[in-house]
Amino acid sequence: xxxxxxxxxFKNMNEKIxxxxxxVVKERDTKEAVLRNMAEGVMxxxxxxxxxxxxxxxxxxxxxxxxEVVGKKxxxxxxxxxxxxxxxVCTPAACFLYNAMKKGENxxxxxxxxxxxxxxxxxVEFNCRFLKNGAxxxxxxxxxxxxxxxxxxxxxxxxxxxxxxxxxxxxxxxSIKSYLQLLLHPKADFEMEKVxxxxxxxxxxxxxxxxxxGDLLYASRVKSNQLVLNLxxxxxxxxxxxxxxxxxxxxxxxxxxVKISExxxxxxxxxxxxxxxxxxxxxxxxxxxxGGEILIGAKKTDGHAxxxxxxxxxxxxxxxxxxxxxxxxxxxxxNARFAYGSGVGLFIVKKIVETHGGKIWAENIEGNxxxxxxxxxx
Amino acid sequence: xxxxxxxxxxxxxxxxxxxEGFKVMEALxxxxxxxxxMTSRPDIIVTDxxxxxxxxxxxxLLLKDQPEIRDIPVIVLTAKGSTDDIRCxxxxxxxxxxxxxxxxxxxxxxxxxxxx
Ligand SMILES: Nc1ncnc2c1ncn2[C@@H]1O[C@H](COP(=O)(O)OP(=O)(O)OP(=O)(O)O)[C@@H](O)[C@H]1O
Ligand SMILES: [Mg+2]
Numbered sequence: 001x002x003x004x005x006x007x008x009x010f011k012n013m014n015e016k017i018x019x020x021x022x023x024v025v026k027e028r029d030t031k032e033a034v035l036r037n038m039a040e041g042v043m044x045x046x047x048x049x050x051x052x053x054x055x056x057x058x059x060x061x062x063x064x065x066x067x068e069v070v071g072k073k074x075x076x077x078x079x080x081x082x083x084x085x086x087x088x089v090c091t092p093a094a095c096f097l098y099n100a101m102k103k104g105e106n107x108x109x110x111x112x113x114x115x116x117x118x119x120x121x122x123x124v125e126f127n128c129r130f131l132k133n134g135a136x137x138x139x140x141x142x143x144x145x146x147x148x149x150x151x152x153x154x155x156x157x158x159x160x161x162x163x164x165x166x167x168x169x170x171x172x173x174x175s176i177k178s179y180l181q182l183l184l185h186p187k188a189d190f191e192m193e194k195v196x197x198x199x200x201x202x203x204x205x206x207x208x209x210x211x212x213x214g215d216l217l218y219a220s221r222v223k224s225n226q227l228v229l230n231l232x233x234x235x236x237x238x239x240x241x242x243x244x245x246x247x248x249x250x251x252x253x254x255x256x257x258v259k260i261s262e263x264x265x266x267x268x269x270x271x272x273x274x275x276x277x278x279x280x281x282x283x284x285x286x287x288x289x290x291g292g293e294i295l296i297g298a299k300k301t302d303g304h305a306x307x308x309x310x311x312x313x314x315x316x317x318x319x320x321x322x323x324x325x326x327x328x329x330x331x332x333x334x335n336a337r338f339a340y341g342s343g344v345g346l347f348i349v350k351k352i353v354e355t356h357g358g359k360i361w362a363e364n365i366e367g368n369x370x371x372x373x374x375x376x377x378x
Numbered sequence: 379x380x381x382x383x384x385x386x387x388x389x390x391x392x393x394x395x396x397x398e399g400f401k402v403m404e405a406l407x408x409x410x411x412x413x414x415x416m417t418s419r420p421d422i423i424v425t426d427x428x429x430x431x432x433x434x435x436x437x438x439l440l441l442k443d444q445p446e447i448r449d450i451p452v453i454v455l456t457a458k459g460s461t462d463d464i465r466c467x468x469x470x471x472x473x474x475x476x477x478x479x480x481x482x483x484x485x486x487x488x489x490x491x492x493x494x
Contacts, residue, residue: 173479178390181482
């Protein structure tokens with residue numbers, strides 16, 4: 001009986017083991033695949049904080065190969081600095097893992113500036129979970145780390161933005177305040193004409209403040225896609241000439257040339273098109289501090305009207321040509337600070353053009369200057 | 379001397395200081411200020427930070443580098459809320475700074491204090 005069933009029972013058992021084994025293998029493979037393909041770097045350490053595994057993302061973030069680091073002590077491999085104090089923390093004494101273990105913690109978290117490769121620096125968030133045997137004996141640790149460099153960059157951009165925006169807002173506010181104090185000064189004894197002149201300056205500064213705030217609000221509205229178009233037939237030449245009239249006599253260093261056929265029309269929102277064209281013109285002026293020609297042209301191409309504004313100014317470094325249309329993106333001009341702004345203008349311009357179904361891009365001109373071109377379907 | 383690129387701020391401060399009995403020179407940026415300081419020495423300098431060509435900090439460093447003019451007191455105008463500016467100002471040992479939007483009355487009392 002027993003002997004009779006033995007082979008089949010054995011076979012059964014064998015199959016079961018095989019099944020189980022293949023299941024385990026499969027599970028291990030998927031786990032490995034998951035680990036390998038995870039965007040987060042994962043490494044495991046033994047109780048002496050010697051690295052025992054290192055996934056692909058970890059290799060990518062740090063630039064080291066698993067085979068170079070496995071078997072080494074974590075703090076001998078990593079060179080990390082505390083983000084705030086700038087102090088080196090990957091030493092046996094300063095190691096945040098040791099310190100957490102000394103305190104008997106189950107997990108810990110840390111933000112490090114990691115030196116990887118030659119001068120490549122990354123901002124990395126480490127999340128560590130300790131493995132314990134019982135309540136107090138550490139058997140190892142699993143550390144998940146995430147490259148936060150892009151986030152850090154954004155954060156830096158944000159603080160830079162706050163400083164430029166606050167400069168843009170505080171400047172007109174300062175002059176408003178000074179003019180008003182001037183009028184209120186106990187020794188003040190101005191003729192009516194002078195008072196009017198001063199009040200006119202106050203009013204101009206208030207307008208500037210209003211424009212700046214308006215731009216910021218507009219940008220946030222545009223960002224949440226709340227742009228409504230009021231389409232009308234617009235004559236491009238008339239629109240451009242109208243805008244240029246407001247610059248008459250104000251920019252002696254620049255010459256305006258307009259090359260637009262008189263009857264070129266588009267279907268567009270007047271107010272928004274005015275914003276687009278006048279912003280491109282004001283940028284062209286602002287970024288050509290030595291003056292030169294500002295050329296504005298428009299022509300019909302199939303299905304579109306193509307409009308451009310071209311200057312002879314400082315031009316745009318190639319790697320910024322696309323990015324300047326991003327919100328708050330400005331070309332770093334720390335060594336030639338000739339123009340301040342908040343980096344919202346082109347973002348709004350692009351949104352307007354795209355809402356009209358058109359495209360916008362920037363080009364550098366051989367020699368000097370740049371050209372901004374946009375299309376509007378006709 | 380006032381060093382400030384914004385015409386309206388510069389003009390309003392100049393008028394205010396003149397009313398207070400000061401004689402005021404103007405410069406649009408650090409470079410222009412540097413030229414003017416060399417030819418006609420002011421008693422005190424009030425400078426903005428963000429300016430084209432040469433900013434307030436560069437100007438300050440250059441000024442403090444020249445023995446003949448380094449003892450002219452300087453007041454730096456910073457935009458409030460920009461802690462970087464303030465940190466930078468104190469790192470460089472700037473004599474005095476005032477945050478924008480500034481109160482001209484406040485500026486005058488600082489100036490008088492520093493000239494006393
Ligand atoms: N005609 C131009 N020539 C050279 N660089 C330009 C030109 N137009 C724009 N740029 C670059 O693109 C960046 C973004 O322009 P944008 O108009 O969005 O912002 P801004 O001019 O800095 O500030 P604001 O929002 O106050 O206009 C600018 O900071 C500048 O570096
Ligand atoms: Mg602009």
